Amino acid sequence: MKKARAAGLSIISITDHDTTAGVDAARSAARDAGVELVPGIEITAVESGRETHILGYFIDTASAPLQSFLERQRADRLRRVGEIRDRLSALGCPIDASGILEDARRGRSVGRPQIANALLEAGHVQTRDEAFDRFLNASGPAYVARRAVPAAAVTQLIHRAGGIASLAHPGSNARDHLIPALAADGLDAIEARHSDHDTPTETKYRRLAAELGLVVSGGSDFHGEMAGHGVSKLGLVTLPADDFERLRTRHHRIAAE
Numbered sequence: 363m364k365k366a367r368a369a370g371l372s373i374i375s376i377t378d379h380d381t382t383a384g385v386d387a388a389r390s391a392a393r394d395a396g397v398e399l400v401p402g403i404e405i406t407a408v409e410s411g412r413e414t415h416i417l418g419y420f421i422d423t424a425s426a427p428l429q430s431f432l433e434r435q436r437a438d439r440l441r442r443v444g445e446i447r448d449r450l451s452a453l454g455c456p457i458d459a460s461g462i463l464e465d466a467r468r469g470r471s472v473g474r475p476q477i478a479n480a481l482l483e484a485g486h487v488q489t490r491d492e493a494f495d496r497f498l499n500a501s502g503p504a505y506v507a508r509r510a511v512p513a514a515a516v517t518q519l520i521h522r523a524g525g526i527a528s529l530a531h532p533g534s535n536a537r538d539h540l541i542p543a544l545a546a547d548g549l550d551a552i553e554a555r556h557s558d559h560d561t562p563t564e565t566k567y568r569r570l571a572a573e574l575g576l577v578v579s580g581g582s583d584f585h586g587e588m589a590g591h592g593v594s595k596l597g598l599v600t601l602p603a604d605d606f607e608r609l610r611t612r613h614h615r616i617a618a619e
Contacts, residue, residue: 363388363395369597373606375402375419379471380435381421403428404530405520406435406514409479409540412500414529415551415577416516420613421525428523438509439473440466446477449504450497455486474498513540514547526550526613528579533563538570545574550612555580557599577608 366374374397376384385401392399403418421428443466447459457480466472478493487493497504517527528551529544541552554567555578571578580601 363391363397363399366596367395367397369595371397371597373398373400374591375400375581377402377404377417378407379404379415379420379441379445379473380432381467381471382406382421382429382432383470385423401525403432403520403525405432405516406508406510407446407516408510409513409537410506412537413508413510414513414535414537414540415531416520416549416552417530417581418520418523418525419528419529419579419609420617421467421520421523423523425523427517428519431519435510436466436471439471440510443472443477446474446498446504449506450477450481453497453503455484455497455504457481457484457486460469464572496581513544513549515603517544517548521548521616524617526609528553530581531556531558531583532567541570542574545576549576550577550616551577551609553581554578555599555601555605557581557583577612578605579609580605 367554376388376399378384382401382403385399388399400419401421401423403421405416406417407416409412440463443459443462447457450457457477459477459480462472462476462480474494475490478490478498480498481487481493482490487496496502499505506567518529527549529549530553532538532541532552533556552567552571554564554571559567568578580599582596582599584596
């Protein structure tokens with residue numbers, strides 16, 4: 363929170379995958395730093411056999427249906443890590459997954475990024491990108507699919523938790539054909555502003571959001587200064603104030619329904 367404030371950010375959201383632990387831990391630190399913290403989450407759904415990530419903003423992190431669902435999601439991550447570990451071993455590339463599995467049992471959301479790190483540490487690959495290209499992407503020999511729910515069900519869950527739902531980083535997914543149906547099923551926003559989106563891509567999704575009656579969200583995909591994913595420094599990707607106010611207004615409308 364101090365680093366966010368030092369970077370000039372006044373409002374931020376933590377949207378970890380399938381857990382709100384980071385949000386709950388950051389509340390007092392956000393107040394102390396003078397930063398408004400929007401409770402958030404990123405949930406993995408599956409559409410047409412492929413992962414689709416849905417962001418939730420302004421959620422009630424104490425929502426019982428939400429927490430029950432997230433517990434099941436994390437349990438599935440535990441199963442998936444174990445199966446990927448076994449496939450890697452059969453491929454002659456064993457890894458030590460004990461630390462990953464222990465993190466999962468403590469409630470941390472774990473998955474392929476941690477396995478990529480383990481492959482790197484074991485000397486089977488030279489980079490994390492190589493780990494995904496050789497083993498972990500959707501066509502890789504060690505890939506194991508998630509057992510996730512459709513995006514519409516995730517959107518409904520976010521609404522039940524008092525939040526609004528936004529489609530995450532659509533420019534990275536090449537699944538634009540799904541967006542009209544997601545909007546019809548209650549999607550509130552599109553993450554048009556993102557660290558992976560150049561100006562034409564952002565313009566494209568802003569236009570699509572307007573056509574579908576959706577608002578726009580923005581995210582840096584900041585995973586830590588040394589994470590090697592998204593941006594490596596806070597404050598490099600921001601959302602204009604008028605976009606945020608439209609997000610807040612959308613939330614107020616959903617909360618009143």
